[in-house]
Amino acid sequence: MYSYALLEKNCYYLIQEKEQDPISLIKVNLETDHCLYVSRYGDATTVEWKKKVDPIFDILELLGDDKVKDWESIYNDNQGSFNYEEDED
Numbered sequence: 001m002y003s004y005a006l007l008e009k010n011c012y013y014l015i016q017e018k019e020q021d022p023i024s025l026i027k028v029n030l031e032t033d034h035c036l037y038v039s040r041y042g043d044a045t046t047v048e049w050k051k052k053v054d055p056i057f058d059i060l061e062l063l064g065d066d067k068v069k070d071w072e073s074i075y076n077d078n079q080g081s082f083n084y085e086e087d088e089d
Helices: 065-081
Strands: 012-016 024-031 035-041 045-051 058-062
Touching: 012 065
Parallel strands: none
Antiparallel strands: 012 024, 012 058, 024 035, 035 045
16 A cells, blocks of 8 residues: 655656556646645546545556656547537527
């Protein structure tokens, strides 16, 4: 069992918070004495505060810069494909 205290600012991680949870991509944006301000990427991006002592079941991977660039390209392309409106008659 891990905790958010192990994560570093400005880094992207693939994690599982609980054993049965899906894998999540997160980025640590800000660190205070007791908390981290984290972006969580999925269908939509959410931001939240996490206590450093909050548990993480598994830290699967710290993404390198090349993988982050690849992911950003794919993620940004997909975000544009969902921004459409149906014609109203």
